[in-house]
Structure formats: C-alpha cells, structure tokens
Amino acid sequence: xxxxxxxxxxxxxxxxxxxxxxxxxxxxxxxxxxxxxxxxxxxxxxxxxxxxxxxxxxxxxxxxxxxxxxxxxxxxxxxxxxxxxxxxxxxxxxxxxxxxxxxxxxxxxxxxxxxxxxxxxxxxxxxxxxxxxxxxxxxxxxxxxxxxxxxxxxxxxx
Numbered sequence: 243x244x245x246x247x248x249x250x251x252x253x254x255x256x257x258x259x260x261x262x263x264x265x266x267x268x269x270x271x272x273x274x275x276x277x278x279x280x281x282x283x284x285x286x287x288x289x290x291x292x293x294x295x296x297x298x299x300x301x302x303x304x305x306x307x308x309x310x311x312x313x314x315x316x317x318x319x320x321x322x323x324x325x326x327x328x329x330x331x332x333x334x335x336x337x338x339x340x341x342x343x344x345x346x347x348x349x350x351x352x353x354x355x356x357x358x359x360x361x362x363x364x365x366x367x368x369x370x371x372x373x374x375x376x377x378x379x380x381x382x383x384x385x386x387x388x389x390x391x392x393x394x395x396x397x398x399x400x
Contacts, residue, residue: 253265254266255269255279257269257285257286259282259283259286260283260285264283268284269282269283270284270287313362316361317336317361318336319365320361320365320369321336324364324373324375326375327375328380329342329376329380330376330392330393331377331379333380338378338379339377339378341364341374342373342375342381342384343373344372344373344374345372348360
C-alpha cells in the first residue's frame with residue numbers, strides 16, 4: 243500500500259494534514275485512492291468541518307442556503323414530472339408530498355441504488371416509470387394497513 247507502514251500487524255498511514263501516522267480505520271473511505279482511504283485523517287476532517295461549517299461562517303451559511311434552495315428546486319421538478327399532487331387524495335402542497343414505488347419494494351430499491359435521496363436519484367435517472375406521488379398520510383396508511391382510507395371512501399378497496 244502506498245504511504246503505509248506495517249506495525250505489529252496493523253496498517254498505518256501518514257495524514258497529509260497533521261503528519262501523524264494513524265491506523266487505517268481512523269480515515270474515511272475513498273474508493274478513488276490506491277489504499278481505499280482518504281489522505282486526511284478523520285480527526286483533521288472533523289476539525290476542518292467544525293471550523294468552516296458548524297461555526298456558521300458567512301461562506302458556509304451561503305453555501306448551505308444555496309444547497310437548500312437547489313434541493314427544493316430539484317424536488318419540485320421531480321414532483322412536477324410525476325403529476326405534482328397525491329395520486330390518492332389530490333394534496334398538492336409539496337411539503338406534504340412523498341415519492342412512492344407503485345409496485346412496492348421501496349426499501350429494497352433504496353438499498354440497491356444506495357441512496358436515501360430518491361428524488362435526486364429520479365432526477366439523475368431521467369424520471370423512470372414505476373413511481374408516483376402520494377402525500378405522507380396516504381403513503382403511511384398504505385404502508386401500515388395496505389390501503390388508504392380514501393380508497394374506502396371512494397369504494398375502490400375490497
């Protein structure tokens with residue numbers, strides 16, 4: 243391994259920031275590097291993040307505000323593509339809407355594509371079929387009970 247040293251069976255590597263030799267488990271993963279780890283140790287990364295982001299510096303606040311705005315714009319674009327309202331009850335306030343896998347299997351699909359941000363995945367993959375918009379109430383009811391009360395009200399559930 244590049245930049246590593248054997249020490250009683252434990253592989254160590256030198257942090258490019260603090261210059262200390264540390265065990266590989268003290269580095270974040272990086273699939274692009276030769277040894278599979280970042281060149282800067284977790285401690286140095288955390289120190290940097292605390293000083294630049296958590297401290298609320300003006301540049302960090304601006305960056306975070308931009309990210310929030312971008313995510314809202316991207317999410318609204320995804321919702322518009324999939325009809326922009328709950329397919330069950332018609333709720334159209336985006337804060338209440340969720341993306342639903344029409345044929346179930348949402349948990350399995352999220353694990354397969356390795357994401358918790360389904361809206362971003364849909365956006366990056368050109369809005370594939372097999373998804374719909376439901377409000378959180380309808381989505382939860384279908385998840386818990388297998389049907390939504392709106393279906394019973396319409397008489398479309400057996």
